[in-house]
Amino acid sequence: MSQLAGFGERQGASRRPALLVIDMSLGFTSPDSPLHCELEDVVDAIDKLLAAARVKGLPIVYTTVSYGEGDKAVAKAFIEKIPILLTLAEGSSFTEIDPRLAPRPEEPVLNKLFASAFFGTPLQSLLAAHDCDSVIVTGASTSGCVRATAVDVLQNGYRLTVPREAVGDRNPAAHEQALYDIDAKYGDVVSLEEALVLISASG
Numbered sequence: 484m485s486q487l488a489g490f491g492e493r494q495g496a497s498r499r500p501a502l503l504v505i506d507m508s509l510g511f512t513s514p515d516s517p518l519h520c521e522l523e524d525v526v527d528a529i530d531k532l533l534a535a536a537r538v539k540g541l542p543i544v545y546t547t548v549s550y551g552e553g554d555k556a557v558a559k560a561f562i563e564k565i566p567i568l569l570t571l572a573e574g575s576s577f578t579e580i581d582p583r584l585a586p587r588p589e590e591p592v593l594n595k596l597f598a599s600a601f602f603g604t605p606l607q608s609l610l611a612a613h614d615c616d617s618v619i620v621t622g623a624s625t626s627g628c629v630r631a632t633a634v635d636v637l638q639n640g641y642r643l644t645v646p647r648e649a650v651g652d653r654n655p656a657a658h659e660q661a662l663y664d665i666d667a668k669y670g671d672v673v674s675l676e677e678a679l680v681l682i683s684a685s686g
Contacts, residue, residue, distance in 0.1 A: 494642045494671050497617035500685055501542040501610055502532055505600055505622030505629055507584050508547045510570055510577035512623075517567055518577075520623050520653045526583050528649040528675050529621045533584065535682040542613040545592040546600045546622075547571075549578040558596040598631035607639055617642035619678060620670075621649035626657035633665045643670025646678035 507529065510516045536543055551573035555562060562568050571578050586592055593604040600606050610618065618636045620629055620643060629650050636643040645665055652658035666672035673681070 494617075494644075497642050497644075497681070498686060499541070499613070499615050500617040500619050500642075500644065500681065501544060501613060501615045502536040502619045502682075503600060503606075503621065503632070504529060504533070504543070504545045504580075504584065504586075505620065505632060506546055506548060506624075507581050507622050508571075508577060509579055509581055510548070510575075512581040513577065516570060516577050518570055520651050522623055522651045525621075525623065525649055525651040526581065528646060529584055531675065532619065532621060532646065532649060532678060532682065535679050536619075537587075539682055539685055541682065541685060542609070542615060543586070543590045544600075544606065544609060545580055545586050545590060546595050546604070546606075546628075547578050547580060547592055548596065549573045549575075549594050550596065554596050561597055595628075598628045599635045600628070600632040601635040601639060602631075610639075610641065615641065617644065619644045619646065619682070621646060623651050624658075625650045625652040626654065626661040627652075630661045630665060633669050637669045644678060644681060645670060645672045646675045647672055648675040649678070 510518050511520050512522050548571045595604050618641050620632055633643055662672050
């Protein structure tokens with residue numbers, strides 16, 4: 484993306500990235516869900532990133548959204564704003580990670596109630612425990628949970644990479660605007676191939 488008045492500088496390669504897969508649950512990938520996004524190409528891209536990260540032994544973390552009865556009270560304002568979030572009720576198959584991207588037993592799935600993968604979860608502690616210096620953010624949706632997480636990646640002191648093909652949104656215009664903002668202010672928006680090279684070069 485183009486630079487403008489000092490924005491959009493490259494953060495560059497990192498030593499030990501973590502791969503974060505945001506909300507690739509059936510609630511967002513299944514056509515049967517009212518929250519469905521068109522994410523077929525995104526699933527394919529994330530699958531390639533998962534394979535590369537596993538070869539290198541990098542930390543992989545998933546998130547999902549699930550609301551139990553107590554969670555509904557905690558997230559009351561968010562649910563009142565977006566009532567369709569109740570599709571993601573605790574115990575529903577819509578809260579399960581899409582089986583095409585199934586996590587391995589050692590790959591944690593963090594439950595979140597709000598947009599950012601950091602808010603109210605142990606993600607920061609997990610990244611510190613694995614001595615990570617950066618985060619590769621993938622998943623959905625680009626203008627919502629991906630963007631909120633991207634901001635928090637930077638604010639928690641990590642470098643950020645977002646592979647363009649590995650994030651998706653139900654609104655194409657919002658998707659492009661979010662990627663523009665992320666690349667200008669918070670991290671590096673790169674191609675899938677660039678992200679794979681970054682993973683292969685990590686140690």
